[in-house]
Amino acid sequence: QQQVKQSPQSLIVQKGGISIINCAYENTAFDYFPWYQQFPGKGPALLIAIRPDVSEKKEGRFTISFNKSAKQFSLHIMDSQPGDSATYFCAASIGRGKLIFGQGTELSVKP
């Protein structure tokens, strides 16, 4: 029930394309869903986050789509760039800083 399942494990996208990463959860008590970006040798960095009362949130080229009934959420990266190549983690939380992370998606954007 505490798991967050993330797919795909790896993703290769051409420059300018759309990258889509999906996550699913079981625990309906989760009330905060962030996405983190991690570059090699660095810690995860918050990219964008959403709460379940909103179906979509957009910040620049990054959009979270949230489907509460299906208990799924996804990250869309529009106009993907080589600099977006990183590992992306979805996460879910019921507060107090305890994030349950997905397995991660290694994104490679080819020039």
Add this chain to the structure above:
Amino acid sequence: EPEVTQTPSHQVTQMGQEVILRCVPISNHLYFYWYRQILGQKVEFLVSFYNNEISEKSEIFDDQFSVERPDGSNFTLKIRSTKLEDSAMYFCASSETQGGEKLFFGSGTQLSVL
């Protein structure tokens, strides 16, 4: 931009030895966390800390682990008697709010237990 600082970046130790991993959270943050990431696996929550007390801990955080804020700036994770399976990247994080929104992570300490 303010950042969470962790030292050392790499630590090699023998099985059974004690290690202390150090972190300097962002100065106005009051909530502190440790997470770990075993190679190739997901990031896992270990413990949250506020007002000199543990707020929450995971099943991983057993009696071998302890946390401390020894002064106004440092936050430490101690592993009393390291095991091979403790080998991982350990991340410290901090946040301004209790809800744990906007966690800022350090770059991590890679712990290798031989």
